[in-house]
Amino acid sequence: MRFGRVLALAAATSLALAGCAGGGSSSSGDGSTLKIGFMGDLTGENSGIVIPPRNGAQLAIDEYNATNPKTKIELKPYDSQGKPDQATSLITTAIGSDKITALIGPAFSGESKAIGGQLEQNKIPSVSPSATNPGLAKNNWAYWHRVVANDDDQGPKIAEFLIKAKSPKTAFVLSDDQEYSVGLADAFEKTLKGAGVTVQRDKFPKDAPDYSSTVQKVKAANPDIITFGGYYAQGGPLLKQLRDGGVKAVFATGDGSLDPQLVSGAGAAAAEGAVIGCPCNIPDASTPSEFSTKYKQKFNVDPAIYATEGYDAATAIINAVKAGNTTGETINNFLKTADFKGVSKQIKFKANGEPETNAIYVYQVVSGAIKNLGASTEAKITG
Template sequence: MRRNRMRLTGAIALGAAVALGAAACGSGDSGGGKDLTIAYIGVQTGDNSPELGINISNGVKLAIDQYNATNPKKKVKFKIYDTKGDPAVAPGQVQKAIDDDVTAVVGPVFSGESKATVPSLEEAEIPNISPSATSTALGKNGWKFWHRLISNDDAQGQVDGDFIVKTLGAKKVFVIDDNQEYSVGLADKVFSAVQAQGVTPQRDKIDPKATDYSSTVNKVKAFKPDAIFFGGYYNGGDKLLKQLRDGQVTAKFVSDDGALDQKLIDGAGTKQAEGALVSCACQSINPTAENPAVAKFINDYKAAFHKDQGTYSAEGYDATNAILAAFKAGKTTTKDVNDYLKTVNFQGVSKPVKFEANGEIQVKTIYMFQVVDGKLKFLGDAAKVKPE
């Protein structure tokens, strides 16, 4: 259903004329007089890992600023819609973006808000690319305007489970999640992956807004695991890691892309976080020399925002450049942009950018990072590396 739906409130002839005028500048026309607007929809403030969202929106802004600096025939506008990472807040922000007639969306950022809002973007026929929402279920909805630039939880959870059992050699595994859409799905996959390899895991949940995790810590201590997997974000994961280590739990601590941030270390404490392992379908925190564009991106990002790029900055940048490629090719309506995204194929700074028919990214590699001397160190392909 097109988003420029008119209510005929006056005389029938006048209403028809208004509707015809709206159609002339709507999402299905040639785009001659229509603004080109890329929206970022995701967390910017609040308690739900705002730093991850800021990383992404900065990547989006950088790509748009670089594009506009080339003096194209029509410059691209950028709008931010802050969901606070809350599935209850996100629908209102998405509706604002729809009402503002944006051309394309980078986001939503988290899985829960994606589940709550992508149906509205689908109905409005607005192409959207999530740089970070990993819930496997998102790719099974038959959505036509949805894409994501990151592997799903099944891919990451399977690799994490294999890593815990095969690489770390864990015989006993304790799986914990923070009871959010993304976290539960990933933890479920890790649980089943280690279970399939003959390990009988234990399971518990935490509230990321709580401050005392002694109940969970005591369960872990009683079980005496070799490894702990935490499905969740750095806010919550930091407190859990600190309390586990302060409680003399020395089991290997493994987490996911939601925890891949310096704030995990800052919150847990350098000593308590040392040796923690974090997986991600991203690698640009510590880029290789194989792609000179990566080094340029990192330098440009730091020059623009006076800080280092972080988790998903590169994915936000690549998602935006996929949309900008459509604009460069003369695709200016939402439908034409979406059709172009089905064929896009280029080497991004985060990974090769090519989408499968259902909107999933084609590349599925999962990478591993480890906290070494108070910093996140890139180890490489999780299927091949050995932790320090």
């Protein structure tokens, strides 16, 4: 997400928070309860990407608590609305007053970058189900982890899929100015140019009132394909305006736009044929798995983007607690050894917190619905 200003309060309180390093627990009957935070956009413009992993995490924790363990877990939500400055303020409260022991999230990349230093200083392990910016793994954070492939995997594999499917000679790479968006667009551009595709690029402000200037540039270029780095809140209206402007090129984007609101934001006709990549494999509703059945029973909806990753991120922390680890430091040590079959993939972390598994899946809007075409190396585009 967009870089917000980092609150001065964060720096002023960092030493005080250090005294709370590793979080704490509260008494609960014969045992105790650990507070685990979940941070992300729960009510903002891109909450459709974050509510499913929050639900997945809640499902895992509720199942664990139902076994009546010695140490129970309370999932405490922090609604950042995906804004880095809001996340910075919230994590101060989460560590200082609420005394969380670990964090699932942050969901987006900009907020992850904004608070990673505070988590590190206070020895609060985090596992993100959905933040994909490559730079997050390059901060030497020992307490940071994610269960999804990054945009250096996602961007190239989406681009490679398009090159194989459409043999483009020209491409236009678009993005807004958010952290995630620019990173994904960079990956698109690098891969396309490396394959000999002629690339033009345009970037617009996240809160641009319209995209007419961008549409004019793309129409004039008449590219074979368009790739967009960004979230569905911007992607839907952008795609609508491109189609209204007469641009017919294949439109492809990444996980930030993998939500039905991309279709509703563009209109079904404009969205038809759009390609969406994601380091997530959403369960097919037509063949329910054990996870999707439990998820639908609890939340009355089918699992969506990153629901399985939210479940797996929570499970990694739950497994640490099951093994008797109740401080941030000991949970983090346990995460270094994690290796289990999750519902999304095998969960195992590299030394820098990256996941060992980096498969990318391709989706396409077909007859107004988002259809899973399979892994990028095997998927076949429609139309």
